[in-house]
Amino acid sequence: MVSPPPPALALHGLTKRYDGGLLALDGFDLEIPDGAFFGLLGPNGAGKTTLISAVCNLIRVTGGDLRVFGLPHDSLEARRLVGLAEQDVNLDRFLDVRETLVYHGGYYGMTRRRAQARANEMMDVFDLRGKAGVRAPQLSGGMRRRLLLARALMHEPRLVILDEPTAGVDIELRTELWTYIRRLHEGGTTILLTTHYLEEAEALCEEIALIRDGRLLARDSADGLRAAYDAETLQDVYLRAMAG
Structure with a gap:
C-alpha cells in the first residue's frame, strides 16, 4: 500500500x-x-x-x-x-531587475548559467524584460509587485x-x-x-x-x-x- x-x-x-x-x-x-x-x-x-x-x-x-x-x-x-512574495516591498534598491533575480537564484544554489536562464523566463512571464536594467526604486508600484512574485518563483x-x-x-x-x-x-x-x-x-x-x-x-x-x-x-x- x-x-x-x-x-x-x-x-x-x-x-x-x-x-x-x-x-x-x-x-x-x-x-x-x-x-x-x-x-x-x-x-x-x-x-x-x-x-x-x-x-x-x-x-x-x-x-x-x-x-x-x-x-x-x-x-x-x-x-x-518554499518561495515567499512578501506584503512589504523589500527589494534591494541597488540591484536592477535582472540582478535581483539572478542573485536570488544564487542564494538558493542555482548555477549562474541556470539563474540567468531562469531570470529570463521570469522576466518574460511577468513582462519585465524591458525593465531588466532598471533598479527597484525606479520601478512603478505594479512593476515592483511583478518583481516580488518573479523573485519568489525563481528557485521553482x-x-x-x-x-x-x-x-x-x-x-x-x-x-x-x-x-x-x-x-x-x-x-x-x-x-x-x-x-x-x-x-x-x-x-x-x-x-x-x-x-x-x-x-x-x-x-x-x-x-x-x-x-x-x-x-x-x-x-x-x-x-x-x-x-x-
Whole structure:
C-alpha cells in the first residue's frame, strides 16, 4: 500500500510569544495538503504574518512543530521548497531587475548559467524584460509587485506563500496576476494566500481558514463556511467570525 504524500505544510501546537508578552500564535494547528490552493484570512494582528515568518525561518517560534513536505522547516531542503512574495516591498534598491533575480537564484544554489536562464523566463512571464536594467526604486508600484512574485518563483519552489500579493495594484494587474497564479497552481504548486480582498480568496482558493488572536477559528470551502455561519456572503462569514 502506497503511503499518502506528506502535507505541504504541517503546523502542530505552534506558539509564538514575543518579548514583552504578546502571544501571536497560541497552540496553532494547521495542515495544508500538497497541491492545495489555500487561503488564510484574518484582521491585522491575527497572527498571519507571524505564521508566515515562522514557516520562512524569519523568526524563531516559542514552541510547537513545523514541517514542510514532511521535513523540518529549518532544514536546508525545506527552505529550498518554499518561495515567499512578501506584503512589504523589500527589494534591494541597488540591484536592477535582472540582478535581483539572478542573485536570488544564487542564494538558493542555482548555477549562474541556470539563474540567468531562469531570470529570463521570469522576466518574460511577468513582462519585465524591458525593465531588466532598471533598479527597484525606479520601478512603478505594479512593476515592483511583478518583481516580488518573479523573485519568489525563481528557485521553482513547491510551496509558494503570497502575502497580500495584489495589495495596491490596479484591476488590470490584479486580473493578470490571478491568471498566472491559477496557472501556477494547475501545474502542481501548493499556494498559501493571505489577502484582505474576500472576493480574491473566494475566486482563487479551494479552502479558506479564518484566524483571529493567533487561533484557528474555522476552515472549509467558501460554500462550507457560508453554510457553517448561516451567511449569504463570505463577507458576512468574516464579520460574524471576527465579531465572535
